[in-house]
Amino acid sequence: MISILMPIYNGIEFIEDSVNSILNQTYNNWELIIGVNGHPQNSDVYEVAKKYENVYGSTKIRVFDLYMLKGKSNTLNFMLRYCNNNYIALLDVDDIWYPNKLEIQTKYLNDFDIVGSNCVWFGEKNDVIPSIPIGDISEFNFKQVNPIINSSSIIRKGLCYWNNNDLEDYDLWLRLRNLGRKFYNCEEILVKHRIHQTSAFNANGNHLKVAELLAKY
Numbered sequence: 001m002i003s004i005l006m007p008i009y010n011g012i013e014f015i016e017d018s019v020n021s022i023l024n025q026t027y028n029n030w031e032l033i034i035g036v037n038g039h040p041q042n043s044d045v046y047e048v049a050k051k052y053e054n055v056y057g058s059t060k061i062r063v064f065d066l067y068m069l070k071g072k073s074n075t076l077n078f079m080l081r082y083c084n085n086n087y088i089a090l091l092d093v094d095d096i097w098y099p100n101k102l103e104i105q106t107k108y109l110n111d112f113d114i115v116g117s118n119c120v121w122f123g124e125k126n127d128v129i130p131s132i133p134i135g136d137i138s139e140f141n142f143k144q145v146n147p148i149i150n151s152s153s154i155i156r157k158g159l160c161y162w163n164n165n166d167l168e169d170y171d172l173w174l175r176l177r178n179l180g181r182k183f184y185n186c187e188e189i190l191v192k193h194r195i196h197q198t199s200a201f202n203a204n205g206n207h208l209k210v211a212e213l214l215a216k217y
Helices: 012-023 044-050 072-082 101-108 168-178 206-216
Strands: 002-008 030-037 061-066 087-090 114-123 154-156 183-195
Touching: 002 012, 002 072, 012 030, 012 044, 030 044, 030 072, 044 061, 061 072, 072 168, 101 114, 101 183, 168 183, 168 206
Parallel strands: 002 030, 002 087, 030 061, 114 183
Antiparallel strands: 087 154, 114 154
């Protein structure tokens, strides 16, 4: 089974599309854990997310009010305690999976520690396919480009820990690459990544912090 983590601070207006893309998966051996962080207890954002527990029931989709937490990294690390499975998939609330996403990737989980896929952008930039390495990328120089699309990734649970910074996904890939872990990117486009100005990466100007992160490694 795969535990899917969906932390939510901004972007609740996109949740119907993202959750439906999980419900429509051809691979059904998953659980979805949604964590709403950084809002007051019992916030409107939490109430909107909570209704999705009723789609499959609390054993399939669980929603937690993590009002006491701030930051995506802290939220992801906390959500791991609720996971029942040995593989973790990530889906940002503003992104969408193609129906065969999990089915295709599960074929590679026995041989690789982190499995991602190609993606296409939509929203403010439509039909753009970013240039990332494909296939076995275990020996790829991760300093050239962030090679794993966050919402495409499936990771062995024991490798999951996000440092508290604004580039938590890239930081994790760089750290695991340094540890010699095995990475694979499926050539198929399995994720639609939404580009909008209020997304976390664009809103925080995190592209300016990449050089600082690379220097760390």
